[in-house]
Amino acid sequence: MAEAHQAVGFQFTVRPDGVDIKLSQEVIRNIYLSGVTAWKKKAILFKNGILAGVYPASPSSWLIIVIAMMSSLYTHVDLSLGIIDLMKDNLPCRDRMSVQTRAVLSAVLFTTGLWTFLIYLMRYTLKALLSYHGWIFESHGKMSTSTKMWLNLVKMFSGRRPLLYSFQAALPRLPVPSVDDTIQRYLESVRPLLDSKQYAQMELLAKEFKETEAAQLQRYLILKSWWATNYVSDWWEEYIYLRSRSPIMVNSNFYIMDLLYVTPTHRQAARAGNMVHAMLLYRRKLERGEHAPLRALGTVPMCSAQMERMFNTTRIPGVETDIVQHLNNRKHLVVYHKGRFFQVWLYTGGRHLSPNELETQFQRILNDTSEPQPGELKLAALTAGDRIPWARARVKYFSQGANKASLDVIESAAFFLTLDEEPRGYDPAKTNSLDNYAKSLLHGKCYDRWFDKSFTLISYPNGKMGVNIEHAWADAPIMGHMWEYVLATDCFHLGYTEEGHCKGDVSGDLPYPNRLQWHISKECQDVIEKSYLSAKQIADDVDFHGYLFTDFGKGAIKKCRTSPDAFIQLALQLAQFRDQGVFCLTYESSMTRMFRDGRTETVRSCTSEAVAFVRAMEDTDVTNAQKLVLFRKAAEKHQNMYRLAMTGSGIDRHLFCLYIVSKYLGVDSPFLKKVLSEPWKLSTSQTPQQQINLVDINKFPNFVGAGGGFGPVADDGYGVSYIIVGENLITFHISCKFSSPDTSSYRFGQHIRKAMIDIQALFKPENDKKMEENGKCVLLVNGKKHV
Missing domain, CATH: 3.30.559.10 (Chloramphenicol acetyltransferase-like domain)
Incomplete structure (x- = not known):
């Protein structure tokens, strides 16, 4: 098996004549590639952090101002109006520096201060401009001269090529209306x-x-x-969300459907492979802040804060209140199929798994004929029932051993994927197809979605998809933004072979999905069943x-x-x-x-x-x-x-x-x-x-x-x-x-x-x-x- 092959990648043997160490070149190569990718990611995050931190200016603008200031010193034109000379005479340790060094250092310090001041001036000017909302009350298609001037000023102070979080510091605060x-x-x-x-x-x-x-x-x-x-x-x-003790299934969570008329492939594992890969591409751009910020009229920026918790986020139950747990750099997802939970790694050798590799992993799970462990089948019903029983059961039965380890894997996963068993989707030949599709996405069987995850991706045997979203961390437009990106990427960029499979090659040493292990007592199974019955009553009433x-x-x-x-x-x-x-x-x-x-x-x-x-x-x-x-x-x-x-x-x-x-x-x-x-x-x-207009629906x-x-x-x-x-x-x-x-x-x-x-x-x-x-x-x- 593949996991056995990975286990012998490193061998350490003690012999009478010494120590024999054998290293697998493939393992060393993967370690090297993972390290290179990690450092590249840190470098990109650092660079983008600086770009967003100094926006609407840019690091190059600092260099331009420094060069201009230094040039003025050599032409004996003091643009600082004497401030550089004052700083030069009051620098600490000035006795240890030459006159020229003090002049250069003072000029750089003055320029940096001036540059920082200009950044804040531009930022607060932009914030003041964005506090004006008269434009929204004008008749559609009729824009006043003052609004046109205002829009031009906003564009002027908005800078070029903003990153996702570039405008955050410039957004105005929500005003408190008068009583x-x-x-x-x-x-x-x-x-x-x-x-x-x-x-x-x-x-x-x-x-x-x-x-x-x-x-x-x-x-x-x-x-x-x-x-x-x-x-x-x-x-x-x-x-409104976290202190509510009633079930979040149906009462809080919501859903989004797949494309209405088009199913790119009818192979369940292939469609899931492409969709998951597209989500990984979206997550990479999200983590780096490389998505373009959403802007009204193409100019007025919207807050992007809610997008930060899209992945690796779980609602953790509590007796009095829940909390939203958001983690970083978790590289796996959890897949549910026929009552079994599997951990699937999303990266290999420092890169995302390709769509075809993901298809292979999901197909392995679909082909797996093992039976659920005692209590495993309806385990996720705990997330569908009342919050207090789930919070107490989590502390009592899932705080140690295999149960804790497996629960940690679920709660730290990028998201949750369900490989469903019954085909769903819109079929004009069937009267209730859209109704059944919606109910499946909203509550399913009450135990086949992990309702506490930021979202559960749902894959059906006929190739249709859908998503169930927990509501506390964000609102529908946030998830809709990602969903538009994923659908467009799936259909127009990744594509499928003529047989309906994902494109690309499969790595030969891909490890098998890891089956999560549970030791669920009879007492815990009773709690699970009560949560299931409570949730089923809600679902059946919809x-x-x-x-x-x-x-x-x-x-x-x-x-x-x-x-x-x-x-x-x-x-x-x-x-x-x-x-x-x-x-x-x-x-x-x-x-x-x-x-x-x-x-x-x-x-x-x-x-x-x-x-x-x-x-x-x-x-x-x-x-x-x-x-x-x-x-x-x-x-x-x-x-x-x-x-x-x-x-x-x-x-x-x-x-x-x-x-x-x-x-x-x-x-x-x-x-x-x-x-x-x-x-x-x-x-x-x-x-x-059409928040991001990746597909021309005309x-x-x-x-x-x-x-x-x-x-x-x-x-x-x-x-x-x-x-x-x-x-x-x-x-x-x-x-x-x-x-x-x-x-x-x-x-x-x-x-x-x-x-x-x-x-x-x-x-x-x-x-x-x-x-x-x-x-x-x-x-x-x-x-x-x-x-």
Whole structure:
């Protein structure tokens, strides 16, 4: 066997006539190559660390300034205005140096100080420029002169060829909104959901809060905003994610699907080999900071901090709170197949395993016919159940011996890979294919994904892939960025042979995957079974429906001159009302990554304007032209709220942090308690796409992703994720619970389809003509304006 071959690479024998040492040249060569690679990596990291540290300047700019300053000394032009001479006369140990040496050293020191000052000046100037957000409130396609000037200044101070983390120090801090503004926006957001008596009571609670504890809590929050890089993110991670004691499977973790229409190969091991290799390429660029930072308008940088913990990260359970453990330089992954865990090394001889070598390793696991050890089959169910039993079991049964060693291998792995046994994916010939695919990615069998890992890559026998992501360490756009890179690299750069195998050669001495060993007692097996049953109950209750909306897409919506997101959000409000007969508190996630360490903010999509529009849609006495006017108002309101959320003027994160401060201070606030206890019966999110534009979907229309989704937030509510794919497709991922008699994911999907079509029907020539007569300008379907 290969492992036996490696064991004899070094032989040490004691003979009567002396010591006989034999070294394998292949082993020595691999050791040498590993060392060379390690030093190259350190050198690259050191270089990139310097480049990011001095950005937006560069080391070459220091040399240019030094040369200029030295040249001025020889021409007797003192650019330092006497400072160099002053430094020369006050240098320590000046008596031991010649006059020329002191002059050169003083010039270098002065130049370095000047260069450092200019770096900070440029950086803080850029930070001041990035604190301006007026551009985001301008109408789409219409840019004012002042914004154009601002964009040019941002480009000027942004430097050339920034690395991934170059802009981090220049990003502004998330501002703390005023209490009055937040409360005013909050009351405005709940007005359509409360009757007059309830609203009056809420107004009274808000007034009492402003007049009593609000000022004290706000002072502490402002103090934190000065001290911390972001006044929200650390508390958000800790209290929303890590302190939750309920299962993270379904309730927190989310998923992303593979390409919708294309399967590059139907060989499971080959597809997994290419995908894992592409992830290693992405990780190498990530560790070196070589990815280009994401920038709005191609200019305004987004925070990249969340990307740091993508690999080698695990959520470690605790009795009171979990922690996120992030490690560096771990060179293996763990593979799960038919109840067995295998360790697979990702490097050999100082290089990544090639796609073909990875395919070989995965095929060896697929061919392995050994049986799971006692308790091994459902071991991962511990990560799917309640957190407290898992935390206690981890300390009691996995803190020593083989169990600890094997658990350490899993928790330190780059990520987790499951070689699944049942084919999944979208099949238009099968009615529920997308539903079953989503449920498989979201929870699987409840014991075949390690839900605590930053992500679990899932490979199916038909070549389809997917990924399940733990939510505490990052938000969906971060994983979506990597997923776009991996899919594009897999299909357009790595490729496959005609037989569907990975390209490349296989090293002859590749060691076999290492089977992890467990000694799981009967008592521990009982804990595992309880976690499994608890998780299975949650999984079986998930009612999921995946729906491809193909009647029209972003192209037609844009011709209506409205935001595609606003269009869909209003359709969701109409669908919700038709489904439930009432309006509800609605959550839409927006990002705040224009600020340092920014994560998300909430857009409360159920506005008074949206309610007025929906009621008009259900009123046969209201004309289409009048409905269109109300739609315009509701869409503009939604867009404005989304912009406020993105620019740090949202409602919910501010109130959340005020509540946390109140708990620290032991202050009882009926208003904050009421706000934080309100259920989000409709939770929505848009999956971003084309973040890095590696694939031209106009040229390759079939190479589009299906997006991803999440479980329902409320027991009697819906979770809806959607992705606007290209110009003619919108994919909806809808979830709810079977245990709720009032919800049905399929029924809600049908309501969404009808709502989308009904709204689009408002954009007809006759409606626009009436709007024109009323002084309102509307763009028609097909982009033709009728006067």
